[in-house]
Amino acid sequence: MKEILEDIKDAENSARAMVEEAEREARSILAEANREAEELISQTRKKGEEIAKNIIEDAKKEAQKESMALKEQYENEIKKLREKAEGRIQKAVDLIVERIVTFHGNS
Secondary structure (H helix, E strand, O other): OHHHHHHHHHHHHHHHHHHHHHHHHHHHHHHHHHHHHHHHHHHHHHHHHHHHHHHHHHHHHHHHHHHHHHHHHHHHHHHHHHHHHHHHHHHHHHHHHHHHHHHHHOO
């Protein structure tokens, strides 16, 4: 009977040791999984930031191209308006000179 009790105690101790070892292993696996998850999150965040940076740079380049195109377009329009205005100024000067000459010529 004493042997049976000792066998039961040994079996309980052995089972307890197995449970403790399983718990340690489970904690170790969980810790490793957490480390891997954090690493994946970090890598994903870095990749996302890089993609966002590239998108912003591309958008800036596109905006600069559009800005330059608009600037060139408006400069051409301004040039045309100036040329048109200069032509009108010369006509106005000619008209004023003609009136002055006609006015003073009739005096």
